[in-house]
Amino acid sequence: MLNKRSLGLVSMFILLLLTLSFKDADSSVLLVKNISQFNDAVKNAKPGDIITLANGVWKDAELVFEGKGTLEKPIKLTVESKGKVTLEGASNLQLAGEHLIVEGLVFKNGYTPTNAVISFRKNREEIASNTRLTECVIDNYNNPERQVQDYWVTIYGKNNRIDHNHIVGKKNLGVTMIVGLDTKESVQNNHKIDHNYFGPRPTFGNNGGETLRIGTSHTALENSNTLVESNYFDRTNGEHEIISNKSCQNTFKYNTFFECTGTLTMRHGNETLVDGNVFIGNGKPSTGGVRIINESQTVINNYHIGLTGYRFRGAFVMMNGVPNSPPNRYVPVINSMANNNTFIDCDHILFGAGNDSERSQAPKTSEFSGNIIYNKKKKDIFTIDADISGITFKDNLLGQNGETSINKGFKNADIKLVKNEQGFLIPTSNKIKSKVTISPKIATKENTGTAWYSKADNSVALNSGETIKVKAGINTLFEIVKVSKAGDIIELEEGGTYLLTKAVQINHPLTFKTSGTKKATVLFERMMAFEIQNGGSLALENITFDGTKSPDYAGNSVISTSKNSMLDNYKLFIDNCEFKDMVVNHSFDVLRVSKGTFADTISIQNSTFKNISGHIAALDKETDDIGAYNVEYMIMKNNTVTDLQGAALRLYRGGKDESTFGPFLEVDHNVFNNVGFGKKNKYGVAMSLYGVQVNDIQNNNFHNTKGLNMHLVVGEPIVNVVNNNYYKSGKIDVTGDEKYNVQNLYNIESTFKEGTFQLSEDSTLRGKGTDKKDIGIIVKN
DSSP states (O other), X not given: OOOHHHHHHHHHHHHHHHHHHHHHHHOOEEXXXXXXXXXXXXXXXXXXXXXXXXXXEEETOEEEEEEEXXXXXXXXXXXXXXXXXXXXXXXXXXXXEESEEEEOOEEEEEOOSSSEEEESBSSSSSBEESOEEESOEEESOOOSSTTOOOEEEEEOSSSOEEESOEEEOXXXXXXXXXXXXXXXXXXXXXXXXXXXXXXXXXOOSSSOOOSEEESOGGGTTSBOOOEEESOEEESBOSSSEEEEXXXXXXXXXXXXXXXXXXXXXXXXXXXXXXESOEEEOTTOTTEEEEEEOSBSOEEEXXXXXXXXXXXXXXSEEEEOBOTTOOTTSOOOOBXXXXXXXXXXXXXXXXXXXXXXSSSOBOOBSEEEESOEEEOXXXXXXXXXOSOOTTEEEESEEEOTTOOOSOOSSEEEOOOEEEEOTTSOEEEEOTTOSSOOOOOTTOOOSSSSSOSSSOOOOOOOOTTOSOEEEEOSEESHHHHHHHHOXXXXXXEEOTTOEEEESSOEEEOSOEEXXXXXXXXXXXXXXXXXXXXXXXXXXXXXXXXXXXXXXXOOOTTEEEEEEOSSOOOSOEEEEEESOEEXXXXXXXXXXXXXXXXXXXXXXXXXXXXXXXXXXXXXXXXXXXXXXXSOOSEEEEEEESOEEEEESSOSEEEEOOSSOOSOOOOEEEEESOEEEEESOOTTOTTOSSEEEESOSEEEEESOEEESOOOEEEEEOSSOOEEEEEEEXXXXXXXXXXXXXXXXXXXXXXXXXXXXXXXXXXXXXXXXTTXXXXXSSXXXXXXXX
């Protein structure tokens, strides 16, 4: 006799057999193990069929998945086990037909052989509609050439859904995901892009680094009707525009932007709705919110916190436009509103941004109402760059200490912040008419992307690994690097001498430092001591670099970047190091970079440079004038530079593109003595700055030194050349933009303590710095 449990199991088994029999009669479930089998399965696919890729690596797999399913019986492409099927090498996917479903594909360890990794069309005539792309992964699937453009997902057709995908690490030129409207079959498309995880995209350093773009300037007046809902944008920092809206009637709801530099930008097109999104800056540089351009735009119920961006990447930006603008330029803001939004500890809200001789039309018939602005540190976060008479301000609340020059539409209130059940700080006050809420549909890291593919950040920071001691000798540094791991700290012997007959190649983050107070010395017989390659970052601490053993070749440097294009942004930190006697018949630079390389940060601090025939840093290899440049943050602080024939710094960002942020330059408390007089210094100056966006040059002592050339280009560059001493030195020559701040240029003969460049006790430059410290170097205790 069978018991009840056994009878139940038998019944379930019979039901399963019946289900399978019915399924087999109506459709096929096919496991395919190679491209040939896949192509045969696709060729014979009928509604309800399921094509399954077998576990393993599919190398150089160009998949074309086409067919005509039905709403009730779509044709499905899936995998045997999620996470165990990877498409690598030169692989991609093209979709064409109706009612298709694709799930579970992982693209990694390669790059697309065409212009897209996944495309919703086979060609302009054969497109995919009513199709779903879900739970797919594209992970660092980059063309190795930084400036070669491709896209990762291109969406065409109508009524497609792109959801729960994991898309991370786009590093080469090109938008991560686009919605194309270049044929009539793709306009008014009603696509839905939801619950995707857009993982970190590093700063690209020129235009073409958007994460999502809907339309182009050519289709600006076409209706797309795309819904972008509940997606998580995690540090997608490519350029100014995280999202570039370039068509009409699109909706952005319940998305989260976490520490993203840039903004959701309504670049072209009208009638956009931005509703209920969250922008979290956490005080990170250049983090922004929403930028309005064009007509009939609606920005409501959004929550912004800790955003620091200014100008085009403010927490909220309403731009000036071009009178009678063509659709592909800057259409003035008309009939637009920003209502019932919340701004907590954000630094900048701007009206009339971009006002210049071309963008001269201020916003009109627009509104900024019912917003809550709370900032515990800054009183006035509003910047008014143009006429605001065309904007109605009403029922806005400021915190108790809040101020604005806008004369009506704002009241102060006693605002308190209370953390809600979702963890957000919610402003509360008896003057708030309706409670600020965050939608339960808001995107989180947990409810977006896939459940089976990790969102962990696998990057390794400098100084995060083990300390490895290395003995002095010939090529001991070269040998130790071969067995090192990312993040390791290589410790040199105090006072030891290290000779390199081979250049040390840095392909992961490494730190080299001397233990103790007496610096180790590195000599090198090659054209460089260190070459930073793709994936590498370098920190140097308390080391002397001596150039007396180096060959008399053109192009010598202590540190260089790979001559090949580098996808990964690198970092370089130099602290308390000495560079000396680098004199050859040709130019001998401390740092020389190549075209196609980009540094997040180069920091040179507390170091000395003496008797060098070239430059300290030549960062001027991107000369195509397309807005590209070589470094985002350049810092020179508390250094002594003497008898340098070349320039202390050459930094170049050409062109008139406004899509990027930097470079950002800080030159503070340095001494430059006898700099720039070499015959082969083609610029003839101690420092050449072209197109740098932020220039903070202060508290420096220029003594018997060539001048400084600075050319300012678009982007409203910030220039603060303040409290510097120029004695027997060339002038500061500023061209281009007329807005700059140069003040307190002293012309005082410096007196130094014997054998040093520290100011003597009786120097009149003592205490003259902006920070009340001495002009020139600061001696640390």
